[in-house]
Structure formats: structure tokens, C-alpha cells
Amino acid sequence: MISKHEIEEKKKMRSACCDIFHGEDSVILKLEMPGVPKNNLDIKVDNDRLIITGRKEQRSRSGEYLSREIRQGDFYQEFTLDDTIDKNNIDATVKNGVVTLILSIKESVKPRKIEINAG
Amino acid sequence: MAITKWKKENQNDPWTELQTLQNEINDLFNVDRYPSSSGLFDRNVSPAMDVFEDEQAFNISCELPGIEQEEVEISIAANVLTIKGSKNDEKEANSGKYYRRETWSGTFQRTLSLPVSVDINKIEAELKNGILLVTIPKTEEAKPKQISVKVK
Secondary structure, three states: OOOHHHHHHHHHOEOOEEEEEEOOOEEEEEEEOOOOOHHHEEEEEEOOEEEEEEOOOOOOOOOEEEEEOOOOOOEEEEEEOOOOEEEEEEEEEEEOOEEEEEEEEOOOOOOOOOOOOOO | OOOOOOOOOOOOOOHHHHHHHHHHHHHHHOOOOOOOEEOOOOOEEOOOEEEEEOOOEEEEEEEOOOOOHHHEEEEEEOOEEEEEEEEOOOOOOOOOEEEEEOOOOEEEEEEEEOOOOEOHHHOEEEEEOOEEEEEEEEOOOOOOOOOOOOOO
């Protein structure tokens, strides 16, 4: 059961802008999470779900905003991984606020060329 | 300067609550996560920007994910601050396809006119975790001062 507090917290979260590229031997996810330092990034695989959480660095300061365009809220996103993805072989890097996840495709799923032996 | 009654902006204004409500409802429909673009002939992306004022300085934060320090150009001319540059689209391998493309690329530009009371020689900028932070200190005259009054 999810508590009410948890729902309220989830509401404030939003998904990051994301590119999904399907290459020959991997699926590359690129998520833009500006303002999320490396330590506040949490990526986990739960059965067939890939859960990405990024918390923005909180700064408490006194003063006032003259303009506020950057959207509030932390990042939260879930993806479903199918059987073609090798869940033990996920590589994540973060650079300049962009998280890149490289999900390897299982060897058995990759297209294979079958050699024909001349009989 | 005449002495005026101190009044916080929007305080005791009955319309503020309605305005806040309207903003919140508008925000629900605002599903557009891309930054808007401007310019008639050269289309530039306008990244989201926060301007925060405290006692010492104006702090500007600008969302620039995936942009290297060398790719950002900050300039000042006649008290107008310009942040511009270009975000290069990484070329992926040719064999493959995109399922989803939500990130933007291309040139970006934001301009901001600064008040006269800033010290343009002491501007500092830092790019950290995809956020550009520009600190524009106020001049000594513009900073709030504490004057002690002696009671006799």
C-alpha cells in the first residue's frame, strides 16, 4: 500500500526529457537532468522495471526570485525492460547533467548470420 | 527620498490567491517540456532561466544540460547580459533507430538587461551539473546597509 504522503511526493516528480536510441548491440537512453549531482542519482533495476530517480540539489537562501522558469520538482522515471535486455549489463554515466544509460542487448537476440556450408 | 509605508508586494491582496490558483491550473496543462524558441530568422532555443536576488548579488541559473564550458559564451554590452552558444547533437551510429527524441539541440540565446546598480567587472560564472550559474554582484552603494542609531 502506498501512503498518501508518498503519493504527494510522487506528484511533485516529473520525467526528464529523454532520447531512446536502439542500436545494433545496445539500447541507449539519454536523460537530461540539469541540476542533479552524481550522488543524488539513483538508478535501480527491479525485476523488469528500470527506475531512475534524480534529486536536485537543494539550496536554501534568503532573497527573492525575480523570474522563475526552471521547473520545480525532482526527476522520476520508470521504464519496462523486456527479455531482450541483459539486465546485468547496464552501464550508466553522468556528465553535465545528462545521464546516459547503455543497456546491452542479449547475445541470443542479436541478429546472426548463418554460414552456409557448401555441400 | 520620502518615507513611505513599508508594504510587501501582494500582501493582503485578495486576488493573489486566485492568481496562484490560475497559475497552478495552467501548470497542469503545460505539458510542454521543451524550452521555447525565439528569433525571426535565426531560431534560437531559449533555455529556462531563474533570476534570484539577494542582498549581495543577482544570481542567474540557466538550464543547459549536456553543454560543455567551451560551448557557452557570456558577454555584456551596455548592461545587457547575453548567454549564448550551441548544443551539438551527438551523432549516433547510423545503424539503429530512435524510439523517442525529446532533447533539443542547436543554438541557444538568452538576453537580460541588468539594473545599473551592478558591478559588471566582478561577474562570475560556473557551469555545474548542467546548470549555468552567473553571479552578478551589486555595487557597494546598492547593498543594504545597517546604520546603528544611538539612544541617548
